[in-house]
Amino acid sequence: MLEISGLTKYFGGLAAVNELDFDVRRGEMVGLIGPNGAGKTTVFNLITGFLRPAKGSVVFNGRDVTGQKPHFIAKMGIVRTFQATSIFSNFSVLENIIAACYLQSNLNLGKAILHTPGSRKREEHIVNRALEIIHFVGLDAIKDQPARSLPHGYKRILGIAVSMAPDPQLLLLDEPLSGMSAEEVKRAVTLVRRIWERGTTILLIEHNMRAAMNLCQRIIVLEMGRKIAEGSPEEVRANREVIQAYLGAGKHVT
Amino acid sequence: MSKRNLVKPLSYGALLVVLFLVPAFIAQPYVLHILIMAGLNIILASSLRFIATSGQISLGHGGMVSVGAFTSALLVMRLGLSFWAALPLAGLTTMILAFLVGYPFVRLKGIYFAMVTLFLAEFIRLTAEQWKSLTGGVAGIIAIPRPNPLIIPGLLNADFTSKVDFYYLSLVMVVVTLLILYAIESSRIGMTFFSIQQSEFLAESIGIDSARFRVLAFSIGCFFAGMAGAFYSHYFTAMNPSSFGFLLGINVFIYMVVGGMLRFYGPIIGAFILTVTPELARELKEFEPFVFAGILLLIILFMPEGLISLPHRLRKIIRESFSHA
Numbered sequence: 001m002l003e004i005s006g007l008t009k010y011f012g013g014l015a016a017v018n019e020l021d022f023d024v025r026r027g028e029m030v031g032l033i034g035p036n037g038a039g040k041t042t043v044f045n046l047i048t049g050f051l052r053p054a055k056g057s058v059v060f061n062g063r064d065v066t067g068q069k070p071h072f073i074a075k076m077g078i079v080r081t082f083q084a085t086s087i088f089s090n091f092s093v094l095e096n097i098i099a100a101c102y103l104q105s106n107l108n109l110g111k112a113i114l115h116t117p118g119s120r121k122r123e124e125h126i127v128n129r130a131l132e133i134i135h136f137v138g139l140d141a142i143k144d145q146p147a148r149s150l151p152h153g154y155k156r157i158l159g160i161a162v163s164m165a166p167d168p169q170l171l172l173l174d175e176p177l178s179g180m181s182a183e184e185v186k187r188a189v190t191l192v193r194r195i196w197e198r199g200t201t202i203l204l205i206e207h208n209m210r211a212a213m214n215l216c217q218r219i220i221v222l223e224m225g226r227k228i229a230e231g232s233p234e235e236v237r238a239n240r241e242v243i244q245a246y247l248g249a250g251k252h253v254t
Numbered sequence: 255m256s257k258r259n260l261v262k263p264l265s266y267g268a269l270l271v272v273l274f275l276v277p278a279f280i281a282q283p284y285v286l287h288i289l290i291m292a293g294l295n296i297i298l299a300s301s302l303r304f305i306a307t308s309g310q311i312s313l314g315h316g317g318m319v320s321v322g323a324f325t326s327a328l329l330v331m332r333l334g335l336s337f338w339a340a341l342p343l344a345g346l347t348t349m350i351l352a353f354l355v356g357y358p359f360v361r362l363k364g365i366y367f368a369m370v371t372l373f374l375a376e377f378i379r380l381t382a383e384q385w386k387s388l389t390g391g392v393a394g395i396i397a398i399p400r401p402n403p404l405i406i407p408g409l410l411n412a413d414f415t416s417k418v419d420f421y422y423l424s425l426v427m428v429v430v431t432l433l434i435l436y437a438i439e440s441s442r443i444g445m446t447f448f449s450i451q452q453s454e455f456l457a458e459s460i461g462i463d464s465a466r467f468r469v470l471a472f473s474i475g476c477f478f479a480g481m482a483g484a485f486y487s488h489y490f491t492a493m494n495p496s497s498f499g500f501l502l503g504i505n506v507f508i509y510m511v512v513g514g515m516l517r518f519y520g521p522i523i524g525a526f527i528l529t530v531t532p533e534l535a536r537e538l539k540e541f542e543p544f545v546f547a548g549i550l551l552l553i554i555l556f557m558p559e560g561l562i563s564l565p566h567r568l569r570k571i572i573r574e575s576f577s578h579a
Contacts, residue, residue, distance in 0.1 A: 048459065050458075069458070069463075070455075070458035070459055071457075071458045071461050071463045071464070074461035075461050079459060079460060079461075080459050081459075082455065082456065082459070085453050085455075086456060087456070088448070088449055088452045089452065090452055091448070091449075098442075098445070100460045102449075102460055102461055103461040107442050107443050109438070109470070112437070112438060112441035112442060112443045112444075113434060113437045113438060113441065115437075123442070162456070163459075163460070165460065166460050166461050
């Protein structure tokens with residue numbers, strides 16, 4: 001489904017991502033892990049067009065989408081979340097999802113001004129769709145609250161709900177669990193798994209190792225912009241290079 | 255419809271009736287002139303806020319007014335078009351210009367966009383000054399005809415020889431402009447503008463082509479600036495390249511910020527108050543830019559949400575002072 005090959009990005013002479021190759025197959029949940037500064041978020045930015053790679057290619061469903069604009073990538077079916085702001089904080093919860101249903105909405109200036117019956121019907125359809133998503137993630141009770149007033153955990157859930165709204169084939173989640181309490185992590189992990197079970201392929205950056213190992217069938221480990229390991233959670237956990245990357249290359253580790 | 259739902263339409267209706275009857279009670283041309291100017295400033299400040307809903311501040315609105323004013327005057331005087339055809343065409347021309355410069359401009363964010371729009375206004379003025387064969391150069395255009403009479407026997411008899419007719423024309427233009435801007439703003443398109451304003455990255459990540467929507471907002475906003483310009487030129491019957499431009503653009507920005515950008519009615523309040531009150535202190539007219547700049551600074555410092563937040567603030571102060579008693 002997604003084929004990354006030779007992907008390279010320099011930041012001021014330093015290779016943030018270096019000759020990276022990996023695939024994501026349809027129906028998988030893949031984890032992208034690595035120490036801070038390993039280039040994980042840069043990989044997301046390169047895939048979704050927020051950054052242009054110096055070299056290499058991103059192929060999605062057989063189509064080369066390297067260097068395309070972010071909104072085009074979203075239209076192709078890849079949607080990503082952000083670590084910090086993945087919500088529109090001035091909107092209510094429901095408005096967030098409605099706004100995020102943009103790709104399904106087929107907006108038209110004339111119809112928007114005149115409120116034709118056709119556009120009203122489509123509007124109704126979008127609102128129902130948004131309500132379904134809100135129900136799916138379990139935010140029904142607070143759907144009319146302004147997003148900025150939500151507690152951190154709910155904001156993160158809403159961020160995931162926003163990314164579901166365009167109905168992506170491939171969802172890139174950037175640390176969906178960061179800053180959550182143990183209870184919130186449990187709920188969020190269940191949510192991510194349910195989204196995957198609905199048929200969305202997921203590529204996930206996560207620092208919570210236990211959760212990542214638990215969720216993903218396959219893990220890719222980055223260090224200094226290079227892939228140092230790839231395999232099932234068990235294989236990765238047993239990999240010597242991975243242990244070194246995380247614990248530091250002390251002599252006694254070997 | 256419940257009682258509560260009727261309050262708003264009824265009060266707007268009442269306001270319209272009052273505005274409609276104004277000339278019957280106040281026939282002084284001077285007062286009508288002030289109200290006409292207030293109306294045009296409302297169109298400009300509201301359309302400027304419309305552009306701002308997509309996250310971009312234009313300081314070049316005055317330049318767009320100039321384009322509309324020249325276009326309409328020239329269409330009528332050179333091509334013999336009726337004012338009623340020239341008016342929307344002036345808006346359209348301004349809109350097309352905004353669309354053409356829009357794509358390269360909207361890539362610039364925040365203050366950079368504001369700066370290039372300011373340069374554009376200056377560029378328009380300088381071009382108009384040099385292009386003597388078309389615009390009359392620095393001297394400008396004089397003897398611009400008034401709008402063609404609108405006569406529907408027994409119903410309407412507007413020959414635009416008095417300020418009253420211009421007053422009604424400006425009233426109609428204000429109402430139509432506000433209705434259209436409000437309809438777009440409260441539609442899903444308006445929502446998309448607000449999404450881009452809040453977070454362009456997030457908007458892009460869910461598939462919104464932010465450049466396209468920014469250009470759309472900019473073009474529509476400039477359309478109304480061009481229409482206002484067309485009104486100006488046929489109302490004043492003379493104009494030159496410096497009639498509108500830098501200072502008007504800044505003033506419109508001040509109307510919007512002083513009134514408050516967060517709400518639709520903010521620029522309406524700001525434009526009305528800042529057009530009418532200076533007339534009460536005409537001796538200070540030459541210091542107007544200083545006074546306006548001072549008001550702008552005070553508002554930004556002490557009332558960042560603009561005058562429209564005043565009732566809320568007063569209520570809060572009253573509540574607090576009573577709770578301490």
